[in-house]
Amino acid sequence: MIAERYVNAAALAVFALVPLSAEAMGEPFTITLMTRAAIFAIAAIGLNIALGLGGLVSLGHAVFFGLGGYAMGILAHHAQIYEPLAEWPLLVEGTTFMPVIWLVAVAVSSLAALVIGALSLRTTGVYFIMITLAFGQMFFYFSISWAPYGGEDGLSIYVRNGFPGLNTLDPIQFYGLCFGILCLVLLATGRLARSPFGLALNAARQAPVRAETVGLDPTRLRLVAFVLSGAVTGLAGALFADLNRFVSPAMFSWQTSGEIMIFVILGGVGRLYGPVVGALSYVALEHWLGGLSEFWHIYLGALLLGIVLFGRGGIIGLLSGRAAVHG
Amino acid sequence: MAEPAHPVLETRGLTKSFGRLRASEAISLDLRPGEIHAIIGPNGAGKSTLIAMISGSLAPDAGSVHLLGRDVTRAPARVRARAGLGRTFQISALAMEDTVLQNAVLGALGARGRPWRFWGAALADADLRQTAEAALERVGLADQARMRTAELSHGQRRQLEIAVALTLRPKALVMDEPMAGLGAEGSHRLTGLLDALRAQAPILLVEHDMDVVFALADRISVLVYGAVIASGTVEEIRADRVVREAYLGQDA
Numbered sequence: 001m002i003a004e005r006y007v008n009a010a011a012l013a014v015f016a017l018v019p020l021s022a023e024a025m026g027e028p029f030t031i032t033l034m035t036r037a038a039i040f041a042i043a044a045i046g047l048n049i050a051l052g053l054g055g056l057v058s059l060g061h062a063v064f065f066g067l068g069g070y071a072m073g074i075l076a077h078h079a080q081i082y083e084p085l086a087e088w089p090l091l092v093e094g095t096t097f098m099p100v101i102w103l104v105a106v107a108v109s110s111l112a113a114l115v116i117g118a119l120s121l122r123t124t125g126v127y128f129i130m131i132t133l134a135f136g137q138m139f140f141y142f143s144i145s146w147a148p149y150g151g152e153d154g155l156s157i158y159v160r161n162g163f164p165g166l167n168t169l170d171p172i173q174f175y176g177l178c179f180g181i182l183c184l185v186l187l188a189t190g191r192l193a194r195s196p197f198g199l200a201l202n203a204a205r206q207a208p209v210r211a212e213t214v215g216l217d218p219t220r221l222r223l224v225a226f227v228l229s230g231a232v233t234g235l236a237g238a239l240f241a242d243l244n245r246f247v248s249p250a251m252f253s254w255q256t257s258g259e260i261m262i263f264v265i266l267g268g269v270g271r272l273y274g275p276v277v278g279a280l281s282y283v284a285l286e287h288w289l290g291g292l293s294e295f296w297h298i299y300l301g302a303l304l305l306g307i308v309l310f311g312r313g314g315i316i317g318l319l320s321g322r323a324a325v326h327g
Numbered sequence: 328m329a330e331p332a333h334p335v336l337e338t339r340g341l342t343k344s345f346g347r348l349r350a351s352e353a354i355s356l357d358l359r360p361g362e363i364h365a366i367i368g369p370n371g372a373g374k375s376t377l378i379a380m381i382s383g384s385l386a387p388d389a390g391s392v393h394l395l396g397r398d399v400t401r402a403p404a405r406v407r408a409r410a411g412l413g414r415t416f417q418i419s420a421l422a423m424e425d426t427v428l429q430n431a432v433l434g435a436l437g438a439r440g441r442p443w444r445f446w447g448a449a450l451a452d453a454d455l456r457q458t459a460e461a462a463l464e465r466v467g468l469a470d471q472a473r474m475r476t477a478e479l480s481h482g483q484r485r486q487l488e489i490a491v492a493l494t495l496r497p498k499a500l501v502m503d504e505p506m507a508g509l510g511a512e513g514s515h516r517l518t519g520l521l522d523a524l525r526a527q528a529p530i531l532l533v534e535h536d537m538d539v540v541f542a543l544a545d546r547i548s549v550l551v552y553g554a555v556i557a558s559g560t561v562e563e564i565r566a567d568r569v570v571r572e573a574y575l576g577q578d579a
Contacts, residue, residue, distance in 0.1 A: 196449040199425075200442035203433050206422040210430075213382070213420070214437030214495060215409035221442065228445075 001321035008273040008316075011280060015179055023172045031171040032243070037283040038178040039239045042185050044263035044275030046232030051261070052270030053193060054225040055205035060116065060132030061260050063139045064230040066252035067112055068105035068237025070143065073155040073247035075101050080158065096161040098168070098177075101238055109234025110227050117226035121219055133254060140252040154248025161242055168242070178239055182276070185232060190272050192228070201225050233260065262300075266307060268314030277315050332360050333396065335529055336412070336499040340390035341380055343373075343553075350376040352554040353390065356531075358499055363521065363530045365540045368550035369574055374533045375417075377550070378503050381531070382414050383407045395498055409438060413492030413528065417503040419484040421476050427487055428472040431459035434494030462493040466520060482513035489520065493527075500530045506539050518542060541565075549574060 015038060022030035043065055050056040078085050078094025085092040095101060120131045144152045160168045168174045192198050204211040204218035211218045241247040250256065259282070267278025285303070289296035311318040334357035343351040350373045358364050368374055379385035381392055383404035391400040399407050408414070421430050432449055435458040436442055450456060463469050466486040471479065479487065485505055492500055505521070506514045518539055521530060525545075534540050540547060541561055548558040549570050557563075557570045564570055 191446050191448075194448040194450070195446055196436045196442050196444045196452070196455070198445075199429060199433055199449040200436065202425065203422040203430075206424060207420045209384075209416070210420040210422065210491070211433075211437065212384075212404045213408050213414045213416075214434045214491065215405045215440060216433075216437040216442055217405055224443075 002319050004271070004273075004316060004320040007277070007319045011273055011277045014280060015182070015276075019172060019175050019179075028171045031175050033283055033287055035171070035175045035178050035243055036240075037280045038175070038182045039236050039243060040260070040263055040279035040283065041276045042178075042182050042239065043233045043236035043260050044267070044279050045182075045185050045189055046229050046234075046236060047260050048229075048264050048270065048275050049189065049192070049232065050222075050226050050229035051264055052274070053198060053201050053205065054222050054229070056121075056222060056226060056229075057129050058120075058132045058226070058229070059129050059254065059257050059261065060120075060134075060136035061230070061233050062136045062252050062254065062256035063112055063116065064109040064233040065237035065240065065256055065260065066139055066143065066247075066249075067109045068234035068239075069241035069247040069251040070149065070155075071105040071108050071234070072101045072161065072238040072241040073157060074149060075104060076157045076161055077149065077155050096159070098161045098163045098242070101161055101242075102235055105234045105238035106231045109237070110231040112234075113227045113230025114223070117223045117230075121222055121226070133257070136252065136254050136257050140249055140254070143249040143252050150248070152249055154246060154250075157241075157245045157247075160245055174243070178243075181235070181239065185235075186272065186276070189232075193272065197221070197224070262304060264314075266304065266314055268316040271314070271316050274314050274316055281315060334359050334393075335395060336381070336501075336531065337393040338377075338381060338390065339393070341377065341387045341392070342389040343376055343380060343385065343387050349553050351380065351387070352552070354550075354553075354555055355390075356548055356555065356558070358529045358531050360529055361525055362545040363525050363532055363543050365532045365534055365544035365547045366550055367534065367537070367540055367547060367574070372550040373553040374550055375503070376553075378414075378501060378533060382412060382501055405437075408495060409440060411495065411498030413495045413497030413500045415485075415488040415492055415500070415502045415505055417507055419488055421484060421487060421491070423475075423477040425476055426472065427463065427468055427474050427476055427479065428456075428459060430476055430487060431463050431472075431490050431494055432456060434462070434491040435459050438495040458494050458496075459490075462490040463487075465493060466490040467516075482509050482517070485509065485513070485517060486520070489524075493524075497528045500524070500528050502530055503533050504535060505532070506534055506536045514539065 019031045019034045047061045050058050075094045076096050079096045085094060116135045120128055123131055149155050162168055163177055166173045200216050201221045204221045208218045237251060263278035263282055264275050266281055268274030285300055289299050307314055336358040338354055338356050341351050341354040354377060366374055380387045383402060391398055394407060394410055394412055432455050435455040463472055466489050468483060468486050468490060471483060505517060521543055544561055546560060547564045548555050551573050556573060557567045
């Protein structure tokens with residue numbers, strides 16, 4: 001058995017070193033794969049705040065991923081065609097400046113999470129799963145019929161958005177940006193889990209009655225967790241759209257919600273690095289197994305089944321021999 | 328006899344029905360500073376219903392609950408907790424994956440209404456930590472602070488329940504069968520702890536173990552079929568013929 005922190009360090013080392021060696025060997029495709037993994041990891045860290053810390057099984061996180069994507073798509077689209085989003089009551093111009101896009105993505109997905117959370121948290125268990133799924137479908141079908149922004153064809157952005165001092169079209173530079181954000185999100189989430197809020201949320205998941213009897217409001221704690229969770233996944237959505245220079249209703253689909261959840265379960269629910277290991281493994285499997293067989297999802301399914309049945313702590317749990325750790 | 332001090336906790340005419348079952352029938356009780364007031368009664372007498380209404384997890388059909396003179400009948404459990412009502416459960420309700428210290432810190436931060444900090448570590452907050460450690464010290468769990476709660480013995484979990492309640496700096500404690508499932512030794516130790524605690528906060532004690540009740544209680548109220556049939560000192564209750572017939576049995 002390997003101590004969990006070594007597993008974590010190894011995952012981070014893969015993220016730090018593989019793209020660099022790929023750059024040295026001139027394999028930009030590998031860098032793009034790693035960028036995908038890093039962005040998926042951020043999205044899944046977001047979900048893990050709700051799922052792992054809060055115990056909220058959301059099957060609707062594609063909403064936030066998609067909103068982040070469309071925030072980027074719409075802002076960049078308007079900047080490309082030199083047409084403001086709105087002229088009244090105040091002039092809103094499009095932008096290709098990443099930090100502004102990220103800010104908008106985070107703001108929009110937080111707001112959506114606040115509304116969806118406030119409605120969904122009236123329910124628990126399977127009803128919560130169904131209602132979050134229903135919200136996901138609402139956004140999916142809305143985006144399909146949203147003609148000004150491409151409907152089901154989606155929106156293409158011809159040039160990747162900019163970040164001061166970087167050439168974001170260079171794969172390794174864009175990767176560096178995503179990896180930097182991944183590290184920041186990991187740092188913040190790690191602090192969050194140990195903070196008074198994290199402690200309270202964790203207790204509200206394990207013993208809601210206890211939380212209530214020490215003066216805490218479990219529902220409000222969960223709502224704030226859901227908003228933070230949606231914000232992080234929304235940020236990942238903006239990055240993902242920029243990676244592909246394309247955004248489409250597929251980002252809102254329930255398959256996307258399912259994949260984000262698979263990253264978390266694969267790596268280990270409630271572990272800080274669970275989503276990181278999960279996303280990395282998923283992208284690797286998708287690449288290798290996908291190269292071997294068209295039906296690679298069958299093998300992924302078998303693996304997932306094995307993990308859920310035999311290793312409740314996900315891949316990290318299997319490697320480190322510790323079942324469930326939260327925070 | 329001197330006029331009794333103002334009650335810390337008081338119920339007036341608490342009534343609750345479930346369908347045709349009258350679980351509580353106009354229950355009026357009070358808890359005064361420095362005392363242990365025991366509630367006894369056979370199974371199904373309505374003790375749990377009464378506790379639930381006092382602590383705020385169940386709304387009464389009629390009547391009111393007063394904490395420190397304030398009407399809290401409509402206040403949810405968390406508001407009563409922040410106002411100083413500490414509670415322990417018959418079946419331990421603790422965050423089992425967390426450490427003993429984390430559970431105690433949770434109480435401290437909940438009572439102070441300070442869960443909205445997202446960055447600094449909860450265990451690094453000196454104020455929260457001191458409150459938590461003092462409470463653990465008080466119940467004799469200081470050495471177990473770093474253990475996972477799931478690893479504690481049954482008796483230690485009972486002690487931790489009390490420690491968490493103490494982190495609220497309670498004005499009144501409501502304890503639901505704290506001795507349940509404890510062996511003679513554990514029961515003896517906890518009895519000593521409760522005996523000392525009453526000076527800090529008066530205790531409304533629901534307990535099945537009559538030896539414990541007679542050893543600790545300043546006053547006893549007897550609940551049968553949802554109504555208080557007798558209330559008084561240990562001697563008065565022991566001598567009460569109605570109580571003996573209804574509850575204590577012939578040999579009591």
